[in-house]
Amino acid sequence: MKLVQVFALGVALFWAVGCGPSESAGGSEPKADAKVVVALLPKKKGVPYFTSCAEGAAEAAKELGIELIYDGPTSGDAAEAVKLVDQWTAQGVSAIAVSPNDPDVLGPAMKRARDQGIKVLTWDADAAPDAREFLVNQATPEEIGFGLVDAMAKDLGGDDATGEVAIVTAALTAANQNEWIKHIKTRLEKYPGLKLVATKPSNEDQKLAFSVTQDLMKAYPGLKGVFAISSVAFPGAAEAVKQAGKTGQVMVTGLSTPNDMRSYVEEGVVRSVILWDTRDLGYLTIQAAKALVDGTLKPGATRLKAGRLGEKQVSGDQVMLGGILVFTKENIGQYDF
Amino acid sequence: MSFVRSREFALALILAAMLLAAWRLDPRFVHPRAQMLLATHVWELAIVAVPMLLIVLSRGIDLSVGSTVALAGVCLGLAHERGAPPAVAILAALWVGAAAGALNGWCVARWGVHPLIATLATMAAYRGLAEGVTLARPISGYPEAIARWSQVPWPMTLFLLLAGAAAFVLARTVWGRWIVAVGYEERAARFAGIPVDRLKLALYTLSGTCCGLAAVLLVARNNTAKADMGMGLELEAITAVVLGGASIDGGKGKVSGLVLGLALIHFTREFVSWHWKRTELNLVVIGALLVAAVLLERALGSGKGSRRTS
Numbered sequence A: 001m002k003l004v005q006v007f008a009l010g011v012a013l014f015w016a017v018g019c020g021p022s023e024s025a026g027g028s029e030p031k032a033d034a035k036v037v038v039a040l041l042p043k044k045k046g047v048p049y050f051t052s053c054a055e056g057a058a059e060a061a062k063e064l065g066i067e068l069i070y071d072g073p074t075s076g077d078a079a080e081a082v083k084l085v086d087q088w089t090a091q092g093v094s095a096i097a098v099s100p101n102d103p104d105v106l107g108p109a110m111k112r113a114r115d116q117g118i119k120v121l122t123w124d125a126d127a128a129p130d131a132r133e134f135l136v137n138q139a140t141p142e143e144i145g146f147g148l149v150d151a152m153a154k155d156l157g158g159d160d161a162t163g164e165v166a167i168v169t170a171a172l173t174a175a176n177q178n179e180w181i182k183h184i185k186t187r188l189e190k191y192p193g194l195k196l197v198a199t200k201p202s203n204e205d206q207k208l209a210f211s212v213t214q215d216l217m218k219a220y221p222g223l224k225g226v227f228a229i230s231s232v233a234f235p236g237a238a239e240a241v242k243q244a245g246k247t248g249q250v251m252v253t254g255l256s257t258p259n260d261m262r263s264y265v266e267e268g269v270v271r272s273v274i275l276w277d278t279r280d281l282g283y284l285t286i287q288a289a290k291a292l293v294d295g296t297l298k299p300g301a302t303r304l305k306a307g308r309l310g311e312k313q314v315s316g317d318q319v320m321l322g323g324i325l326v327f328t329k330e331n332i333g334q335y336d337f
Numbered sequence B: 001m002s003f004v005r006s007r008e009f010a011l012a013l014i015l016a017a018m019l020l021a022a023w024r025l026d027p028r029f030v031h032p033r034a035q036m037l038l039a040t041h042v043w044e045l046a047i048v049a050v051p052m053l054l055i056v057l058s059r060g061i062d063l064s065v066g067s068t069v070a071l072a073g074v075c076l077g078l079a080h081e082r083g084a085p086p087a088v089a090i091l092a093a094l095w096v097g098a099a100a101g102a103l104n105g106w107c108v109a110r111w112g113v114h115p116l117i118a119t120l121a122t123m124a125a126y127r128g129l130a131e132g133v134t135l136a137r138p139i140s141g142y143p144e145a146i147a148r149w150s151q152v153p154w155p156m157t158l159f160l161l162l163a164g165a166a167a168f169v170l171a172r173t174v175w176g177r178w179i180v181a182v183g184y185e186e187r188a189a190r191f192a193g194i195p196v197d198r199l200k201l202a203l204y205t206l207s208g209t210c211c212g213l214a215a216v217l218l219v220a221r222n223n224t225a226k227a228d229m230g231m232g233l234e235l236e237a238i239t240a241v242v243l244g245g246a247s248i249d250g251g252k253g254k255v256s257g258l259v260l261g262l263a264l265i266h267f268t269r270e271f272v273s274w275h276w277k278r279t280e281l282n283l284v285v286i287g288a289l290l291v292a293a294v295l296l297e298r299a300l301g302s303g304k305g306s307r308r309t310s
Helices: A002-026 A029-034 A048-064 A078-091 A103-115 A141-155 A175-188 A206-219 A233-243 A258-267 A278-294 B007-025 B032-039 B043-057 B065-081 B086-109 B115-134 B144-150 B154-172 B174-184 B186-191 B196-222 B233-243 B255-275 B281-304
Strands: A037-041 A067-070 A095-098 A119-123 A134-137 A163-169 A194-201 A223-228 A251-255 A270-276 A303-305 A311-315 A318-320 A324-327
Touching: A037 A048, A037 A078, A037 A278, A048 A067, A048 A278, A078 A095, A078 A103, A078 B032, A078 B196, A078 B255, A095 A103, A095 A278, A103 A119, A103 B196, A119 A278, A134 A278, A141 A175, A141 A194, A141 A223, A141 A251, A141 A270, A141 A324, A163 A175, A163 A206, A163 A233, A175 A194, A194 A206, A206 A223, A206 A233, A223 A233, A233 A251, A233 A258, A233 A270, A258 A270, A258 A324, A270 A278, A278 A303, B007 B255, B032 B255, B043 B065, B043 B154, B043 B174, B043 B196, B043 B233, B043 B255, B065 B086, B065 B115, B065 B196, B065 B233, B086 B115, B086 B144, B086 B196, B144 B154, B144 B196, B154 B174, B154 B196, B154 B255, B174 B186, B174 B196, B186 B196, B233 B255, B233 B281, B255 B281
Parallel strands: A037 A067, A037 A095, A095 A119, A119 A134, A134 A318, A163 A194, A163 A223, A223 A251, A251 A270
Antiparallel strands: A270 A324, A303 A311, A311 A318
């Protein structure tokens, strides 16, 4: 009797799993082999930022008639991301675009994929140059640094804005942020009325960003603006200003997604949120991956035709998206990510 | 005909059905080359699951395995960072794992804390400690002497040795019978003069040491030690043990069943994210397998009067 039960279970499993979906998938199976398949790996799945990138990627995949796989670790664990890259390698996809959470962890898996003849590129964040062929870069540090200062100056009254400003950064060793700070300092020279008084770390800790901003407001009563240049520091700094009742007196700006900062923008604590167009980033990544598979994007190329985005610049091994987006009270309603 | 009725036979049948279904859905999945690549992901779990089986047999449980792996891994990383030679760094990981396991064993055996509570506490504590000592930063860049441990055939060899040793101990040695006896009825085992406390201390220490070993393999494979590694390993290890036919009430379980349970978990998990391309389904699948294991247990085992009251 037991044997019959077990056997029935096995047969049921076989038919339930084996038969159902394969009928619908069966017809497209031979086509799928010839089709270009691009796998897009975010740092973490289910985060608004990456979800909106994926929307743009899906748009490009539809236009190009290719199959898009969008999957990533829900925990943000790089080891999980490695498993996915290995799987895609075993499946023999055409190209893999990786936003590496930890370049050291993902590097070996990306090299394994390249060894199998799969085109590998990075997007959003970079890995070691020998692990990928191209990086799709969202914006140059210069654009971001200049964009932040210009937005702050505008919020404080234009070219002749005056007052003390401070930076709340991630960690003092964070490479991205330090690049931005360099360009913030360069751009500040254009606005002689703005004086940078302090640069404080928040170590990717929202509570620390909150208390650091509180301390800054106490230490510098003339403080008019705070650059909170990590997605974690930004809401922390905005909350500190809001709770101190200094909404409108101390301006906060930084990089974040519209949804994360929407309430602060609507309350007026924050007037400008800087970011690149995430949909376009996903879109460009898929365009670049397809061009890489087709062979139209190869070392030495200087331009890339990217569908609705027109021609994009390629400098060295980087495809540049370029152009930053400023979210304000007026336009933030149009963005939902 | 006892083999046909056995749990191992049922598992093998399900495994075959699953692979057949996978082959129908996507023939590339069962290709040996694809499986070679995917197999690299299972060995840490497999190595941790063997001592878990022994602990479950003795009617205990070790929830801290994932955290112990993290703690041992970051210790390897810190040792390497401070310039220790690879062999010393690896020994440090094994030693830290053993020490963490011994502390679990001490709590369970000497202080009589229920293993569920003791290892739940250390699961949090070890993870916290791992985060604390590294400030949650990753430690990367290991030499070939460490990286080669993740390469074929080392992880598989280590697992086979471990599983073989466990099977031998259970089948042929007095320690094996003691473990089962303690799991079956601890009080009786004590009265019979079995060194129950020493046995438990040894089992948890072994579990910790194996976690240290898994940590070495994981760090070698990922080239990074980080405090969030090994997350959720306890769930998978316990699922493999239970799926393999071990009773969570102790006293019943086989290494051969465990191997099949591991294979089933591995193939199912890999195929789900291979075919449906949704990582978030993985946890659902592991949970479903755990429930299925219990149902299977009931379908197969209840008739034999193997239930005990206690």
